[in-house]
Amino acid sequence: MAPAPPSERPVVRTGRVPGRLGNRVFSGISTGAGILILVILAAVAAFLLIRAIPAFQASREDFADIDFMLGRDLWGFVGPLVFGTVISSTIALLVAVPLSIGIALFISHYAPRKLAQGLGYLIDLLAAIPSVIFGLWGIQWLQPLVSPLFSWLSENLGFIPLFTDYQAPARNIMTAGLVLAIMILPIITATIREVFLQTPRLHEEASLALGATRWEMIRQAVLPFGRSGIISASMLGMGRALGETMAVLMVLSPGYLINFFLLQPGQHQSIAANIASHFPEASGLGVDVLIASGFILFLLTFGVNLVARWIINRRAEFSGAN
Amino acid sequence: MSKRIDVSDLNAYYGDFLAVEGVDMVIEPRTVTALIGPSGCGKSTFLRTLNRMHEVIPGAYVTGKAVMDGQDLYGPGIDPVEVRRQVGMVFQRPNPFPTMSIEDNVLAGVKLNNRRMKKADADELVEGALTAANLWNEVKDRLDRPGSSLSGGQQQRLCIARAIAVQPQVLLMDEPCSALDPISTLAIEDLISELKNDYTIVIVTHNMQQAARVSDRTGFFNIAGTGRPGHLIEMDDTTTMFSTPTVKATEDYISGRFG
Numbered sequence: 001m002a003p004a005p006p007s008e009r010p011v012v013r014t015g016r017v018p019g020r021l022g023n024r025v026f027s028g029i030s031t032g033a034g035i036l037i038l039v040i041l042a043a044v045a046a047f048l049l050i051r052a053i054p055a056f057q058a059s060r061e062d063f064a065d066i067d068f069m070l071g072r073d074l075w076g077f078v079g080p081l082v083f084g085t086v087i088s089s090t091i092a093l094l095v096a097v098p099l100s101i102g103i104a105l106f107i108s109h110y111a112p113r114k115l116a117q118g119l120g121y122l123i124d125l126l127a128a129i130p131s132v133i134f135g136l137w138g139i140q141w142l143q144p145l146v147s148p149l150f151s152w153l154s155e156n157l158g159f160i161p162l163f164t165d166y167q168a169p170a171r172n173i174m175t176a177g178l179v180l181a182i183m184i185l186p187i188i189t190a191t192i193r194e195v196f197l198q199t200p201r202l203h204e205e206a207s208l209a210l211g212a213t214r215w216e217m218i219r220q221a222v223l224p225f226g227r228s229g230i231i232s233a234s235m236l237g238m239g240r241a242l243g244e245t246m247a248v249l250m251v252l253s254p255g256y257l258i259n260f261f262l263l264q265p266g267q268h269q270s271i272a273a274n275i276a277s278h279f280p281e282a283s284g285l286g287v288d289v290l291i292a293s294g295f296i297l298f299l300l301t302f303g304v305n306l307v308a309r310w311i312i313n314r315r316a317e318f319s320g321a322n
Numbered sequence: 323m324s325k326r327i328d329v330s331d332l333n334a335y336y337g338d339f340l341a342v343e344g345v346d347m348v349i350e351p352r353t354v355t356a357l358i359g360p361s362g363c364g365k366s367t368f369l370r371t372l373n374r375m376h377e378v379i380p381g382a383y384v385t386g387k388a389v390m391d392g393q394d395l396y397g398p399g400i401d402p403v404e405v406r407r408q409v410g411m412v413f414q415r416p417n418p419f420p421t422m423s424i425e426d427n428v429l430a431g432v433k434l435n436n437r438r439m440k441k442a443d444a445d446e447l448v449e450g451a452l453t454a455a456n457l458w459n460e461v462k463d464r465l466d467r468p469g470s471s472l473s474g475g476q477q478q479r480l481c482i483a484r485a486i487a488v489q490p491q492v493l494l495m496d497e498p499c500s501a502l503d504p505i506s507t508l509a510i511e512d513l514i515s516e517l518k519n520d521y522t523i524v525i526v527t528h529n530m531q532q533a534a535r536v537s538d539r540t541g542f543f544n545i546a547g548t549g550r551p552g553h554l555i556e557m558d559d560t561t562t563m564f565s566t567p568t569v570k571a572t573e574d575y576i577s578g579r580f581g
Contacts (some may be wrong), residue, residue, distance in 0.1 A: 113380075200417075202413065202415060202417040203417055203419060203420070205375065205378065205413065205417070206413065206417040206418075206419065206481070206484075207419075207430070208375065208378055208406065209373065209375055209406055209410065209411035209413075209485075210406065210407075210410070210430060210431035210434060210484065210485070210488065211403050211404070211406040211407030211431060211434055211435070211488065212403070212431075212434050213403050216434055220419065220430060220434075221419065224419070224421035224422070225420070225421060227421070318420065318421045318422070318423075318468045
């Protein structure tokens with residue numbers, strides 16, 4: 001068969017081809033959205049840094065006029081706040097993460113389907129409650145409830161410095177941590193539940209076929225597979241706990257000390273709650289100091305996320321993602 | 323280390339749906355029994371009833387008897403977990419635990435029974451199981467690497483090593499080569515012929531040449547139509563099944579006229 005003569009129009013179209021415009025628009029929009037998030041992040045960081053610079057450069061004498069600094073220098077002021085923030089968030093995580101794993105496992109692997117669904121909605125609903133409500137709830141309901149527990153702890157385990165000398169009312173960092181734990185529970189639970197539900201059926205069956213009980217299967221297949229998800233979820237929760245303002249402000253009786261007396265009021269304060277409580281009457285350098293503390297909170301959250309990434313990546317090979 | 327299974331009048335259900343009906347079958351020790359048949363005929367479902375994996379699916383259950391060594395696997399007081407420790411399984415797609423090293427994968431089942439194990443014993447067991455699965459020479463220098471770093475065929479042999487490490491009586495294989503290339507398939511088939519000396523093996527396959535190559539006995543499953551239960555149509559020595567089957571449907575299927 002002789003080769004066909006070249007036709008008038010080439011087989012492969014050149015020049016304007018329909019459909020290309022939509023392609024370009026879509027890639028433009030998604031690239032733009034990606035850049036926008038970077039710009040916003042950079043703008044927030046730049047604002048915090050620029051406004052914080054005067055506070056970083058000021059001398060101790062300059063701070064003397066600011067009432068709420070109680071005659072301390074910048075680090076003497078921010079240090080206890082950082083400590084208070086970290087310790088309240090740590091308490092919240094220590095309580096919330098095991099509880100969340102338990103709830104998520106129940107929903108994903110134990111509960112009958114209908115119950116699991118209802119429970120899932122309920123948890124999501126918990127996330128929709130405004131933090132001021134949690135604050136009220138903490139003061140009015142949780143605080144009287146934990147008071148006897150705390151005094152028991154203090155009487156019987158008082159030799160551990162953490163629990164010495166409980167003083168009623170329970171407006172201490174422990175109560176604040178517990179309220180935070182309830183607040184971050186929904187986001188952690190919801191995230192972990194999704195990860196658990198994604199455990200490949202193949203791996204669950206592999207485990208069961210080896211003669212694993214349900215709990216052994218969960219330990220062998222579900223938990224290791226969900227490990228990085230659990231860490232990510234915890235960091236999401238930690239991020240929220242670090243920055244949570246209203247509930248801490250309402251529940252905690254503030255103080256500016258660095259110590260581990262978890263059951264005493266007037267010892268600790270968090271950065272965010274401190275900004276909220278002093279911003280209304282702050283002026284001049286006082287505002288700069290508060291913004292500087294905000295900048296440090298920003299760095300803290302950033303650091304926590306970096307560490308979480310690092311932990312996840314360290315064992316990426318074994319994650320099941322390949 | 324190999325037992326005979328007598329299946330009588332076994333039905334497998336998914337909820338209300340009867341998937342496999344009235345299977346009577348004898349699975350002889352130290353032989354390879356192949357189950358063949360068109361898609362959806364219930365051969366995989368039947369296979370999974372032999373180690374009580376069928377009932378893992380919500381709503382699924384089994385009636386009838388499967389007697390191994392005088393014990394009905396579905397008798398009262400029988401714990402499915404214990405059944406699965408005696409009847410191991412290899413799946414269609416290789417499924418080593420991605421979060422575990424090669425070594426830990428082999429030991430995964432053993433550690434369920436026996437938490438504390440001397441390092442020397444564990445090493446010996448790993449080498450033994452991997453050697454039996456024809457994988458030792460390929461992985462002995464990288465036992466601490468993730469199981470998912472291996473090729474598909476190697477992963478499947480790792481899964482076989484994991485299954486035989488617990489020394490089961492019976493080994494079930496659900497289309498173990500369907501996700502593998504021809505060379506890996508050949509490696510697995512050779513392995514099956516070797517494992518036959520120690521284990522009772524039941525293999526489900528879509529590949530009739532494979533059934534003819536590796537099995538001693540063959541069972542043919544079929545369904546009358548979609549939504550109808552699958553039946554065991556005929557079962558005999560593989561040579562007989564592939565030369566002079568007694569049922570017309572078997573002959574049609576084997577000669578490629580349908581399915």
